[in-house]
Amino acid sequence: MTDNQIIKAITIISFIFLIAFISLHTIVPPSPDKKADISENFSADRAVQHLNHIAKTAHPSGSIENEKVRNYLVEQLKLMGLKPEIEHSNHASLYPKMLTGGDMYNVIVKLEGTSSDHAMMMSAHYDSVQQGPGASDDGSGVAALLETIRVLISAPPLKNDIYFVFTDGEEQGLMGAKEFWTKSKHKQKIDLIINFEARGTSGPSIMFQTSDHNGWMVKEFAKAAPNPVTSSLLGNLFEIMPNDSDLTVSNENKIPGLNFAYGDGWTGYHTPRDDVKHLDIRSLEHQGRNALAMARHFGQLELNDIKKENAVYFNFFGVVISYSYYWVYPLTGLIVLVFAMVTIIAVKNKRASYKGLGFSLLAILFAVISSIIATVMIWMGVNALWAEKMTLFSGAIYDSSYYQWAFLLLTASICFLIWRKFRSVNEWEMTLSAIFLGVIVLILLTQFLPGASYLFAWPLLVSLLILGWVIWKNKLDTISANTWMLSLISFLPIILFVPLLKLLFTFFPVSLVPYLMLLFVWLLALLFMPCKQLFQLGQWVPYTLIGIAVVILSISFFRANPSADRPIDSNLFYVVDQDKKQAQWVTTQPPDDWTKKYITSTNTSNIKAILPFNYDKQAWVGTAPVRNYQIPQIKLVKTGIKQGNKMIHFRFTGGTDVQNMYLSIPGGRVQKIKVDEESFTIPKSMETFYYKQAGIPKQGLDVIVEVKGDQPIEFTFGSEQHPDPEIRSKRPSHLITSGLFDESIVVIKRITY
Numbered sequence: 097m098t099d100n101q102i103i104k105a106i107t108i109i110s111f112i113f114l115i116a117f118i119s120l121h122t123i124v125p126p127s128p129d130k131k132a133d134i135s136e137n138f139s140a141d142r143a144v145q146h147l148n149h150i151a152k153t154a155h156p157s158g159s160i161e162n163e164k165v166r167n168y169l170v171e172q173l174k175l176m177g178l179k180p181e182i183e184h185s186n187h188a189s190l191y192p193k194m195l196t197g198g199d200m201y202n203v204i205v206k207l208e209g210t211s212s213d214h215a216m217m218m219s220a221h222y223d224s225v226q227q228g229p230g231a232s233d234d235g236s237g238v239a240a241l242l243e244t245i246r247v248l249i250s251a252p253p254l255k256n257d258i259y260f261v262f263t264d265g266e267e268q269g270l271m272g273a274k275e276f277w278t279k280s281k282h283k284q285k286i287d288l289i290i291n292f293e294a295r296g297t298s299g300p301s302i303m304f305q306t307s308d309h310n311g312w313m314v315k316e317f318a319k320a321a322p323n324p325v326t327s328s329l330l331g332n333l334f335e336i337m338p339n340d341s342d343l344t345v346s347n348e349n350k351i352p353g354l355n356f357a358y359g360d361g362w363t364g365y366h367t368p369r370d371d372v373k374h375l376d377i378r379s380l381e382h383q384g385r386n387a388l389a390m391a392r393h394f395g396q397l398e399l400n401d402i403k404k405e406n407a408v409y410f411n412f413f414g415v416v417i418s419y420s421y422y423w424v425y426p427l428t429g430l431i432v433l434v435f436a437m438v439t440i441i442a443v444k445n446k447r448a449s450y451k452g453l454g455f456s457l458l459a460i461l462f463a464v465i466s467s468i469i470a471t472v473m474i475w476m477g478v479n480a481l482w483a484e485k486m487t488l489f490s491g492a493i494y495d496s497s498y499y500q501w502a503f504l505l506l507t508a509s510i511c512f513l514i515w516r517k518f519r520s521v522n523e524w525e526m527t528l529s530a531i532f533l534g535v536i537v538l539i540l541l542t543q544f545l546p547g548a549s550y551l552f553a554w555p556l557l558v559s560l561l562i563l564g565w566v567i568w569k570n571k572l573d574t575i576s577a578n579t580w581m582l583s584l585i586s587f588l589p590i591i592l593f594v595p596l597l598k599l600l601f602t603f604f605p606v607s608l609v610p611y612l613m614l615l616f617v618w619l620l621a622l623l624f625m626p627c628k629q630l631f632q633l634g635q636w637v638p639y640t641l642i643g644i645a646v647v648i649l650s651i652s653f654f655r656a657n658p659s660a661d662r663p664i665d666s667n668l669f670y671v672v673d674q675d676k677k678q679a680q681w682v683t684t685q686p687p688d689d690w691t692k693k694y695i696t697s698t699n700t701s702n703i704k705a706i707l708p709f710n711y712d713k714q715a716w717v718g719t720a721p722v723r724n725y726q727i728p729q730i731k732l733v734k735t736g737i738k739q740g741n742k743m744i745h746f747r748f749t750g751g752t753d754v755q756n757m758y759l760s761i762p763g764g765r766v767q768k769i770k771v772d773e774e775s776f777t778i779p780k781s782m783e784t785f786y787y788k789q790a791g792i793p794k795q796g797l798d799v800i801v802e803v804k805g806d807q808p809i810e811f812t813f814g815s816e817q818h819p820d821p822e823i824r825s826k827r828p829s830h831l832i833t834s835g836l837f838d839e840s841i842v843v844i845k846r847i848t849y
């Protein structure tokens with residue numbers, strides 16, 4: 097290799113890294129601006145003061161802490177001179193295996209517009225999970241909205257009404273949102289909803305999901321968003337993934353809507369570490385800037401007839417590019433046509449042969465398969481050796497970026513090693529084969545995931561046009577002679593792929609990342625021309641990459657040690673059977689160093705033998721001292737017979753520390769149940785009837801069960817209190833609460849009616 101070639105290689109590689117770096121920079125959340133005028137701007141420093149109150153401790157629906165957070169919200173809104181209202185109702189939903197209920201309190205406040213024909217809604221849920229204080233999920237959304245309200249009311253009113261809805265019970269199954277969209281007296285007025293969520297403790301606020309018919313909304317979002325991070329690919333992916341948020345409910349109700357969330361720092365999600373200390377203030381700032389911008393923009397628009405054809409959209413250097421789905425088919429058609437033309441001309445001009453194209457296609461596919469197999473095997477090895485010391489219940493993994501980097505480096509070295517073997521293949525054939533594969537993927541995406549089509553369409557089109565132009569000019573002997581041309585080819589793929597891969601790495605569990613190597617290999621193949629310079633540097637390049645990957649994996653091995661900063665899951669709870677006067681410590685995880693002190697037996701049993709509720713897991717138990725707990729009153733109101741069926745009417749009385757109530761009735765005799773005002777017919781398929789109620793209204797909750805026949809029937813009640821101070825105080829710091837029932841006290845009681 098000549099000096100000249102080495103300089104060229106270095107130039108192009110530096111260019112690629114520079115573009116990658118800049119593209120990643122466009123998705124970094126903004127820092128709070130200390131100098132900004134707070135009367136007009138969102139301030140995360142102010143919002144975080146709310147968060148200090150909201151996220152002091154866990155505040156799941158039905159808990160006393162939840163009530164405190166609600167009171168804080170109401171008080172703050174009143175201090176701003178507003179008139180918040182609370183919509184209180186009991187929610188109940190029948191699922192195939194159980195009935196779930198919850199005592200819901202949504203906090204609603206309206207900012208009056210100048211013309212009240214239309215209204216928008218901004219929402220975030222104020223409940224947290226039982227396992228953590230929910231500073232990010234979703235305290236950050238709530239705090240961002242409170243701060244947004246402060247800024248909005250300091251200026252003249254907007255045109256449209258804005259309803260701020262702080263929902264309850266999201267974590268218990270979107271209960272607050274379901275109540276709002278079925279019972280709220282305001283629901284008819286809402287034309288548009290903007291929701292804020294989090295699935296981690298850091299990262300950019302991404303507009304990651306929309307309702308159907310989003311074309312108009314996306315265009316307007318693009319005009320207003322100050323630091324947009326978005327992709328219709330993510331939107332399409334979230335449609336097919338089972339992740340739910342409050343927007344799921346408004347989507348089902350066909351309300352146009354946008355959903356914002358940040359999702360980096362997944363290891364904090366739904367854990368005690370989702371606290372203010374671990375929250376990246378920039379994520380809160382980003383959420384807040386988005387909230388304020390959306391309120392100001394959509395608050396002034398005519399919200400009539402806003403459902404328009406879906407759009408493809410993505411952020412590109414701080415702006416959002418969007419175009420209608422209508423353009424996806426013609427664009428794909430055009431690319432197929434240009435591809436065919438360029439290929440035919442390339443073969444005619446002897447830049448490529450069909451045989452060579454076939455070979456390079458094999459080379460790419462071989463690299464894809466080898467990379468996936470290699471990275472999957474490495475991950476299996478990590479799993480077998482040390483993954484359990486760094487994996488959380490949610491699937492999140494500490495140091496996930498270490499593994500992602502190792503996978504990327506290995507994949508790059510595999511491509512080098514394999515593609516060097518195919519020396520007879522030239523760079524034209526390689527690039528055209530990569531484009532051919534890209535065209536196939538594009539056709540599939542056009543049909544099945546149009547929102548993702550942009551990722552392939554634009555890099556393919558630009559690459560084809562540049563290649564076509566070079567052949568047309570027919571001046572350059574080989575394209576590698578032209579450094580800037582190579583740089584140009586790599587520009588668009590890098591700028592589109594790199595940030596998106598980063599976001600996908602963030603949202604996907606590490607175990608799925610090996611399959612994303614498919615995209616990475618394809619990207620390398622598409623960039624084969626510029627990368628060829630690197631290949632020519634010699635065999636030391638791939639071996640160096642492998643060496644770095646090995647070093648990274650070794651470091652991650654030594655770092656995989658549970659500590660207070662990197663705690664792993666532990667699970668322990670206390671179950672007392674009031675009838676049998678028996679108590680047990682229970683865990684649903686193989687006993688760890690600490691739970692071993694409580695769990696005496698090595699045998700496992702199905703947890704249903706201990707907790708006869710709709711919860712299926714292996715359990716380990718140990719004998720515990722019998723303690724006395726007060727459980728909510730279950731007062732029989734009356735029993736009777738109606739058309740040969742037994743009617744049992746009882747009332748739970750709240751006002752205690754009990755967070756959840758459970759009921760199971762085996763034998764398939766339950767026909768109907770009425771909870772508060774809602775009646776449900778129980779399907780025959782529900783062999784054992786299960787019911788879970790989160791929170792009991794202070795004034796009590798009436799339940800009427802209709803069972804077949806008039807023989808006596810046994811009801812098994814469970815009441816869950818949380819947390820057990822003993823478990824909480826004695827747990828060592830390298831272990832954290834995890835899983836259902838952890839740190840709970842469960843009291844079992846049977847009543848025959």
Ligand SMILES: [Zn+2]
Nearest residue numbers: 233234293294
């Ligand atoms: Zn949430």
